[in-house]
Amino acid sequence: MTAMDGSSQSQGRTAEGNGAEQAIAVQVRGLVKSFGSGETAVTVLKGIDLNVYFGELLLLVGESGGGKTTLLSAIAGILDIDAGDLDVLGSSLTNMSPGTRTRFRGRTMGFIYQQFNLLPALTAAENVAVPLLIQGTRKKEALSRGRLMLERVGLGDRTEFLPRNLSGGQQQRVAIARALVNEPQLLVCDEPTAALDGPNGQKIMELIRDVGRAPDRCVIVVTHDSRIFQFGDRMAELTDGRIVGIHPIQREATA
Ligand SMILES: Nc1ncnc2c1ncn2[C@@H]1O[C@H](COP(=O)(O)OP(=O)(O)OP(=O)(O)O)[C@@H](O)[C@H]1O
Numbered sequence: 001m002t003a004m005d006g007s008s009q010s011q012g013r014t015a016e017g018n019g020a021e022q023a024i025a026v027q028v029r030g031l032v033k034s035f036g037s038g039e040t041a042v043t044v045l046k047g048i049d050l051n052v053y054f055g056e057l058l059l060l061v062g063e064s065g066g067g068k069t070t071l072l073s074a075i076a077g078i079l080d081i082d083a084g085d086l087d088v089l090g091s092s093l094t095n096m097s098p099g100t101r102t103r104f105r106g107r108t109m110g111f112i113y114q115q116f117n118l119l120p121a122l123t124a125a126e127n128v129a130v131p132l133l134i135q136g137t138r139k140k141e142a143l144s145r146g147r148l149m150l151e152r153v154g155l156g157d158r159t160e161f162l163p164r165n166l167s168g169g170q171q172q173r174v175a176i177a178r179a180l181v182n183e184p185q186l187l188v189c190d191e192p193t194a195a196l197d198g199p200n201g202q203k204i205m206e207l208i209r210d211v212g213r214a215p216d217r218c219v220i221v222v223t224h225d226s227r228i229f230q231f232g233d234r235m236a237e238l239t240d241g242r243i244v245g246i247h248p249i250q251r252e253a254t255a
């Protein structure tokens with residue numbers, strides 16, 4: 001029952017330091033997650049407490065195998081947890097049925113997977129249109145919005161390509177377009193720039209920030225890429241299954 005009040009001092013906030021109270025978009029309390037059973041069981045998350053505020057872009061860093069992807073999957077409701085509470089955009093994921101959770105995720109979240117998870121038989125534009133089609137958007141409109149989003153990630157000339165005919169970085173950009181197309185309230189990104197060169201990584205982070213971060217939205221980005229730290233408002237470090245520190249990111253003065 002520690003830190004149940006979501007105390008701001010232990011969270012090292014806020015990004016802009018303007019003193020205004022920001023509403024909590026994601027509240028994680030006492031999250032525990034193990035894989036396997038018996039002697040081979042591994043506890044990956046050992047009691048995570050974390051707040052993410054509306055209007056911010058939170059970076060999540062930490063050693064490989066430390067549990068970052070596991071935490072993102074739990075927050076997105078893709079993974080069942082063993083203990084703790086997860087409150088996302090004002091709803092308790094912990095108490096939702098799997099079906100309700102899936103619909104809730106489709107309506108409110110975008111997820112950029114570490115493995116791109118594109119559907120191999122669909123073109124780039126069709127892949128990007130999938131979240132809209134699931135929401136009931138008509139095919140013609142979904143595809144046209146898909147193509148527009150692909151233009152924004154610099155792939156306007158690749159909309160009808162299948163994933164296997166795209167480079168790794170291009171596939172990553174299709175996955176990013178798919179996560180952004182329905183303008184999610186919570187955007188969850190697992191190493192979104194890992195397959196991209198410097199300029200494309202910067203461009204994509206600008207897009208993620210512009211689309212994802214608004215007063216009524218927030219973004220969580222797992223990354224090892226120090227070149228994109230400047231896009232974050234705060235950085236949380238996950239080590240050995242625990243959040244060991246959260247601090248605001250000092251922004252360089254921009255012209
Ligand atoms: N489905 C699973 N079954 C068993 N173990 C798993 C499963 N998923 C993850 N793990 C284990 O949980 C640990 C954390 O994995 P996770 O993918 O969350 O790490 P990560 O911090 O994202 O690492 P990386 O930076 O390399 O992506 C790893 O030791 C991994 O082997």
Ligand SMILES: [Mg+2]
Nearest residue numbers: 068069114190
């Ligand atoms: Mg990972």
